Amino acid sequence: MKKTLGIIGYGNFGEYIEKILKKYFKVIIYLRESQKNVSTEVVFEADINTFCETCDIIIIASPMRYFENTLHLIKDKLHKEQLIIDVCSLKIFTCDLMKKILPKYVNIVGTHPLFGPNSKPEILRNKKIVLCKVNGERINSVKRFCEKLKLNVIITTPKKHDLEMAKTQALTFFVTEILNNIHFNNSNLSTPSSKLLEETVKSVRKDSNILFFDLQNLNPYSKTIREKFIKAAEKYDKKLS
Secondary structure, three states, rough: OOEEEEOOOOHHHHHHHHHHHHOOOOEEEEEHHHOOOOOOOOEEOOOOOHHHOOOOOEEEEEOOOHHHHHHHHHHOEEEEOEEEEHHHHHHHOHHHHHHHHHHOOEEEEEEEOOOOOOOOOOOOOOEEEEEEEOOOHHHHHHHHHHHHOOOOEEEEOOHHHHHHHHHHHHHHHHHHHHHHHHHOOOOOOOOOOHHHHHHHHHHHHOHHHHHHHHHHHOOOOOOHHHHHHHHHHHHHHHHHH
């Protein structure tokens, strides 16, 4: 019998992971009654008590700015041996909150899939996913399942993860947002490198503004990396003057 897996947060990524996981689990989406305007075959549950009681595993896929509220919503409704997983892009923020708010008797694993809803759900081979242990020993079973999906599993600490994300994801979003603001576009005279840059801009443009600001404001290392980038840009600009 398939285990029941619940997803809280049915945005682009929540819908994406539902498509991946429905093959392996009975998937239920927590969605308030007032939000039930989605035409889909997915099973929805509007009552949070029933949702938490039913699920063996709960994945939190809500935006980071709503993450703490989500934890308070479920904290008193969880049962022993449940596995709680988040898929947020930052790990210090979410892992610290989960450890602080959720009961000690649940298993908790922080994850960050380094791919998004623009990827084809049926093609996961060698795509990267980060795992961070928070509470309990279920990180090993999560690792085995991810490897079953042919994912490249990277186990690290929330601190190391966020430092790397500041250098990669947050900085990429920052640069592409600036390029968006100056209306960066290719032309008939575009070079291959500029076309690659345009593809990056287009890819990031599909993500929400909420994600952009959360990556900049909730990662403790993002500001330092941005400042280094800006100083370097100013330095080279002066050399060209």
